[in-house]
Amino acid sequence: MGVPNADTEPLPSPHGDEGAAFPPPDTTNPTDPLIDADENSDMFDAPQDPPPHLIARFYRNRPSARRKSSATSSRRNSLSSVHSRSSSVQSRRHGSLSGCQSNYIAQHLRRASIIESRRARLADRAAHAEQVRLRAALAKAAPRGSITNSEERALAAQLAKEKYLAKVAAACAEEVARAKRIAEEVKERKLAEEVRARLEMEERHAEVERRRAEYQRNLQARRARRADSAEKKLGTVEEVADVDEEAVDDRTGLKGSLKAKQLSEVEAARRIRRAWTLYRRQKTVAAYTQLNLLHRSSHDTFEDMTKLVADESTISATTGVLMLLGLQDNDDTAALNTRTFLSAFMITGHPVAVMNTTKGAQEQDLIQKATDLITNYEACVSRLARWNHFTPNATQLEQLSQAYSAYTSTFAAWRLQDSSVLIEGMVDSFVELDAIWQTVKDDSRGEVASDYREGIRDNQVMLLSRIRKLAGPDRADFLIKKAIRESRRKRPKKRPAAEVRPRVLESVQPESSVAAQPSLDSDDESAVDEVSPAALVPAYPPSNEELADLFTAMPSNRVLTHELAIDKEYRLEDSQSDLRDQLYRSICENMKRAFEAGDGVLWTVSAAENIREKLLRMLTPGNSMHTLISDTLDLESIRRQCRQGVFSYTGFFEFMGSVLPKLCAPYRDAEMKALTDELNAGENGLDEMTGKLFKILRMVDKLSLDYTNFMIMNASATLIREAPGYEQRMFAKDLEAGVITLAKTEQLWRTAYAQLALQADRRDPEGVRNASDRPSAQKVYAHVLLTLATEHGELQPDLVPETLMLDLRRLQNMRQQALRITVIGAILLTAKNLLKRDSRSLWKNEASRLWHLLSNEPYALPSNADNTTTTPAQKAFSILETAHNMPPATKHQLSGTIARFFAQAAGARLTDPVLKVLSQRLRTHVATRLSASTSSERVRAASSASEALASCGMPEFTAQVGGIVEVLGRVGEVDWRGHGGWYEGVYEKVIEERV
Template identity: 65%
Template sequence: MGAPNDPEKDVAHTIGSIATNNITTHVENVNMADQNDDQTYAPPAHLAARFYRNRANARRKSSAASSRRNSLSSAQSHTSSRRGSGVGCQSNYVAQHLRRASIIESRKARLADRAAHAEQVRLRAALAKAAPRGSISVSEERALAAQVAKEKYLAKVAAACAEEVARAKRIAEEVKERKLVEEARVRLEMEERHAEVEKRRSEYQRNLQARRARRADSTEKKLAIVEELGDVDEEAVEDEPVLSEEAASRRIQTAWRLSRKRRVVSDFLKLDLNTGTKADFDDMTALLANSTVISTTIGLLTQLGLQDADNAALNTKTFLSAYLMTAHPVAVLGKRTGAQEQDLMAKASDLLTNFENTLTRLAPWNSYAPNSTQLETLSQSYSSYTSAFAAWRLQDSSVLIEGMVASFVELDAIWQTVKDDSRGDGINDYREGIRDNQVMLLSRIRKLAGADRADTLIKKAIRESRKRRPKRRNAAEVRPRGVEPSSSNEVDVSGAEIEPTTSDVLNLSEAISSQSTADVTRKLFTPMPSNRILTHELAIDKDYKLTDSSETSALRDDLYRSICAAMRQGFEDGSGNLWTVSAAENVREKLLRMLKPGNSMHTLIRDTLDLDSIDRQCQANVFSYDGFFGFMANILPKLCAPFRDAEIGALCQQLQDTSDSGLDKMIDKLFKLLRAVDALSLDYTNFMMMSAAPTLIKEAAGYEARAFAADLDAGKITLEGTKRWWQSALNHLSAEADRRDPEGHRLDHPTAAKIYARALVDLAMESNGALEPDLIPETLALDLDRLRGLRRQAVQITVIGAVLLTAKNLLKRDVRAQWKNEASRLWQLLSNESLESSGSEEPSTAQKAFSILETAHNMPPATKQQLSSTITRLFGQAAGSRFSDPVLKVMFQRLRTHVLMRMSASTSSERVRAASSASDALTSCGLGEMVTQVSSMVDTLDKVRTVDWQAHGRWYEQIAVQN
């Protein structure tokens, strides 16, 4: 810096002040010029030349950098810098000040413009908000409603998730606390046991040392006495304790066993196997696979009692795998950290810890044998580890193999159903599809299980599946002997001589009723259905046979008991002749109905059982029941079917038994004979049906359609129920389509086949309430009992699946593992007993179901109590046909979806694909054990659909067109 009174500085300061005043005055003049457009003031020439230099080429830019470079202050600054110091410094300061003021003003202007624009936008929004509601378009209203609904739904989901998370955290904390308490209790018990063992061990050591000291003192005293006496030599003193051969052999054997145990333990310790081993995975694998290591470990495990000679090598390798698993868990288990893998790791660590603790306590003083407490703990941990290891090893492969074998068996069952069917053009495609899928499944099973094991599994599964199906007797086995021709030449059953015609079988019930004197009684002994029911049942099941229902059998038993009492009373009152003639008439009519007139057997029975002759014999008191029973014992074996030979043979022996000729014995024989004749009559009716079944099946659809049309024309029935049923299914399908496509752009409408499949599944699989007759459509009135049975089966399948799934979760088992034995026993239980709890002292159905699971699996007391209460609750809901339990709801919905998917398959390839994947689909739903039962339901529904659509298809098409 210069001196304070420097004249050059004063001059410069004066010049700068003058320039500043001039510039300030010029700026004011410019501002005033802006305010007054009429007046224009130009700056002096020297300032104009400085400020407006190169103005023609200058262009103001919007950016800050451009504004700074092209501003007047910037030009002034560059000019001043060229001129040097002095006045230039002062000019530079003024230019910066002016530039700063200009930037500030421009920013203020821009901010003011933005504020004005924001105010305009706010005013427009306020006006739009205050506008009437009617001005908003429909799309905006939908958008606003959707936004509100979305916010409500998100809030609801968030609240539910928060509650679920809180509940899960609470449960986790409770479980953690229980585990900690249990762990502390177990640890305390173990410490107490160890302390007790150590106390006993130290006491034993002290006693042992005391005994040794006393023995040494005794020996010294004996030697001293010998030395004093002097007349006993040294050899005599040493041989003083004389042992017997038995005691010596025991002592030698004990020493030999101890030496052997010591050698086994020392050999294993030399292997240096422990949980702290840090060897590489390959080295450790080679070490554990060594035959010397395996044989040494086998000896130690056998000595400890952990395994026997059977499968010793395999069990030993499983035990040695625990060392490899704890040292290299990732290499053994991979990156999977599921519950099963974690449980296996925990059990392996527990086993090795107990094993090493036991190994350190093996010593000569305890004969290298652990105490009972240590051995029990080690045995429990060893059993737990081996079970967990086996389950882990077989988890994926076994589940996959079982599923594919079940699919193969399912296809085989379908093949057995359709292989003899020649109806329709798609049967050949269906057969080819089944065979192709079976070949593909067989190749996959062989790759996983090996050729031999695959063939064994498939053969066994197919054999069991075919055993479960009812055995179909051939025609020769069920044909009554009475219908055979009497000539020596054998005539085929299908011959014209004995083959019944269609009209004969259709009118069989009318013929039976016309020959009867009491229709109600006749129906009890010959349960022949109407023609429409007969043809309908044969169309659904070509092997349909007449059987005695439970109600008919109970009524018949009551009738037999009342007739026996009345007959006994009649013989006591002297009116036994009337009962004898009536019984003979009953037997005669039923036997003659089975034979053709002119047949030798027909003539023999007609002449021998002549009613007038029997009446005269009774009046003369010369009728012999022994002779009557002997005659029946002679002809019944000639009339019965071959499969009843054993039953009729036993009856004939009773008829020919004359040891007891009392009234009660005679009445008992008579009514056994009447029941046997009823059975023969039923066999004859079934044989007639079987012979005419092919013709009846061909005519079934047309006959049922004509009968249904006749009932409609006569006004006996209407189609109102069918229309409601069809409309309900259509509404459900439309609602589901709208949920999938809320915009309503779908072009595919449900076909009549899809609507019918949905309606039929809704009718057969409904958990809420029983199926009442008024809910059934008129076209399916004949299938009411069958649909009720399907509903019961669906509920039983759901309950069994829910029970097994709950048991697996409580026992921490793999839910994909199939408990087929338990499922089969539960299915048999529910098929024979009702789900409702009985009020008697006998165990309820729920208790019996729990006992099935309890005997099959070991359970702790807490698990038993929880599982028992769960089964009782599930059975109670199933008995009331009201599912409120979430597990039951989900499983029933999954079962219903699976059945609907299989019923909706339209082509043969789709049906085969659905059948082959049924096992996997049901396993993922938790119903892998019920594949056979579900397939039976689907087959029944498919047969009902086929028969019903063939008979009533034209009415369904009319209803579909109307809707």
């Protein structure tokens, strides 16, 4: 055996620890009998390994002969290996028995040491495993009542991870949406550019074809002229050949003279033609130069430029220049093409007046194309002079032709969009006129219908012709029919008299009903009471007035006549239905408890009395149905049967199921059938009995309301005719009794007169003070009425004059509508400007959704609302966000603007400039339409309302503004007829105070 090498023969550590060697036996112990000092010295004399640098040098060419040192884990590097090696060396040297014995003992000791070390190592491992097992058992058996710190950190890390992933996903989704939106915009822009390029290319091809055709025509004309010239020359030669033989000697001279003479005529004709052409061109250019369109378009007003462009001389002069430049042909469309060309001067000189807005991309493109066309055109015209025979430069003419084609195509696209806006506005005006006609056509006396019929018809014919001219006959008819159908569908459906007439009144003859109506020509206010449904319907039996008002929807006579005078289709509505339902349910619950307690006689009699009284009100005494109900629902008989315990609710319900269908109006047949089926079906337990009784009470109330409305419909003509006189008498009576005064009316008139006088003074800086400038009574009254209806904020009863107290609720509704129109109009106008859209374009869907939102929700949440609740401003912004694609910056700006508008509307303080301007415009528009005194003026104002509102920035609210004007006009008319005398007195008093 050789000397073990630590680099080539690594040995594992007996203890399992890297870098530790097995300890060799102590060879230096003198007491050891097996090792002496000499042997120990010989052991240290054994050959050792060379130094590392020599080993590296010797084994450089044999890298595989050496292995990496593994001294840290080699078994051969242990002390026991050294001991064994030294023992083997001694045995080889001495070769004695003692050497063999020593070698055997060393191996034995080494083996025993290795085994012992392995045993110790295994014991340590077993002890360690047992400790680990015990700790695991203790940890498993320990109660897990709370989460450890590691678990808490793990949960927190998981939550943070999920939150971060959600944030990343949201950011990615937003980026994806933005990328998609940008891609869509780029795609749309490219498509638009492609379409525009295609149109321009087509126009260029058309222009080339036109020029080629013109060149062919000119070529053919030149050929024809050359052929005629050749024929003339041939005839001249033939004449010369026929000359008499006597002049043969002089033939050469004669031919020369004739040829010279022929050439002189052709040259003269050519020169005359050139001079005539030059004269015509000079005349055309001079006529156009005198117009000086470029200078006047930038200095003249829009009205002056409109008159100049529409003048026939301007069109004729411009057409001549365009034909001279080759941009037009002398055909039927020359005048139309010239007007299109002249519109470029209007657009460059007055862009805002022509297009109403210059913020749109299409408008900006049109202005740029118009500017290029005018620049090239003026450059070409400026070079037309005598020295170049008034012929344009070829290069400039080519540029002008391209600019003209580009402008005409862009103008056609813009006009198509603008015509769609005009068409929608005129259709709205047509529908507005139809709504007015639907309101006045049923006038029984005929004065109103006859006044409006002619004006409405003329304006509708004019609008129809314009719409057909712009949209075509078929599309115009379709749009008008669709708009009228939608408008009439939104209006409340008017049922015919036969459908709303209760069956109990079908046998009454009309003559008898008319004869029964008394005359109201007298001054006695009892005449109104005689025909009033309140007089026809008996008072409710209870003495409590509030309870009586609860069980009847009938207003006072004064309110009834006033409402009918304003709206002849006025009908009573069950405004207390919810409260009445609660009261009936409470009565049924109390009745149920009384029956359970055995005391139901009084409740049964009271219910029968209530139903009997209401049904008998609708019947005439002596009628068969009146007799039947009186006998069947006899209170004494019912009380006696209840005390004896023989009263049958089943028979009562069957009787009501047979009687009620005979009293209801035809339009309630379906509802009545459902009730009778329920009354005749099922058991009559205590719960079922009270439920059926509740439904009978509600149905009887509906029948009573139908009967009252039918009586109002029959008496409405008389009540409307006598309403002003009745109102005057009742108002005078309250004044004499001291119930009311005219203090608030006088104060409002003073304020209105002062404001109008201040406006008149501003218009009269020199202080002339003409009598015509003094506000009239009608003007002051209109100002008061307009202030009450369009001012912002809640209208308090203390601010309403005594003459208009009956219209308080109506004025409050008009104020709310005016504020709603202003806010929604400002929102839409801001959105259109931010998105570079035309302010006249109609966003009807967005306006309708915003109107519905603000009709059902306030402008701001209450102070105690939760912070997580979506605000109305956020809902309004979501309506616009879902309808239109917006960049993030626009979204942020529009959201803040809407929140600011809603906050100001909630506080009724409009400080934003857009809100203030739109509010003033709305007020001015309503005042203008109210100032129309005749029916023709009102019709004319209604027909141009859509255009006026479009110019004001509120084209979506034609119907709403028309409703405000209509209601306010009727209120003013009825109020002035009823209180005009007092208004005149107040006006004179105000004048005297100022004098």
